[in-house]
Amino acid sequence: MAHPIFILNGPNLNLLGKREPKIYGSQTLDDVEQMCAETAQQAGLEIVFRQSNAEHQLIDWIHEARETASAIIINPAAYTHTSIAILDALSACTCPVIEVHISNVHQRESFRHHSYVSQRAEAVIAGCGVAGYVYAVQHAARLNGSR
Ligand code: DQA
Numbered sequence: 001m002a003h004p005i006f007i008l009n010g011p012n013l014n015l016l017g018k019r020e021p022k023i024y025g026s027q028t029l030d031d032v033e034q035m036c037a038e039t040a041q042q043a044g045l046e047i048v049f050r051q052s053n054a055e056h057q058l059i060d061w062i063h064e065a066r067e068t069a070s071a072i073i074i075n076p077a078a079y080t081h082t083s084i085a086i087l088d089a090l091s092a093c094t095c096p097v098i099e100v101h102i103s104n105v106h107q108r109e110s111f112r113h114h115s116y117v118s119q120r121a122e123a124v125i126a127g128c129g130v131a132g133y134v135y136a137v138q139h140a141a142r143l144n145g146s147r
Helices: 029-042 055-068 077-081 084-091 131-145
Strands: 005-009 047-051 071-075 097-101 123-126
Touching: 005 029, 005 055, 005 131, 029 047, 029 131, 055 071, 055 084, 071 084, 071 131, 097 131, 123 131
Parallel strands: 005 047, 005 071, 071 097, 097 123
Antiparallel strands: none
16 A cells, blocks of 8 residues: 555544534544555545544554554544653654644633644644545645645
C-alpha cells in the first residue's frame, strides 16, 4: 500500500453508535471506516483505519504513520485535551495532520475547548458529525494532489 491515509481514533470511539447518541449519532465506527474507505477509493487512495483506548498505542501508530502515511487524520477523543505526548508524536511527522471531532467541542464543556493537537494540525473539523471524517479524507486527498 503506497502512502495510505492513516485515520486514528482515540478512547471510547469504539463505542460510537452506542455512546451518547444525542452527541455522537447512531453510526458505528465500522460505518465510519466504510465511508472513509469509499471516499479514499474515489480519489485513488487507501486508508489505514484504527482505534485504541491506549495513549501509547496511538503514539506508536503515529510513529508508524511518520514512515509511511501521506496524511494523518486523527480524532484523539479525550486525549485531545490532555496529551502533550500525542502532540509531540504528531510534531515529529512531516505529513499533513487533520484533526476531527464529531461534536462541536467549542459548544460543550470548557475543558473541551483547548486542543493540544490543533497546534500541529493543518485543519480542524468539528461539529459535522461523522461526515467530518469524509471531509477530512477529501481534504487529505486534495493536499496529496497538491504535493
Ligand atoms: C470528541 C470530543 C472529545 O471532547 C471527546 O472526549 C470525545 C470525542 C468528538 O469526536 O467530538 O471522546 O473527540
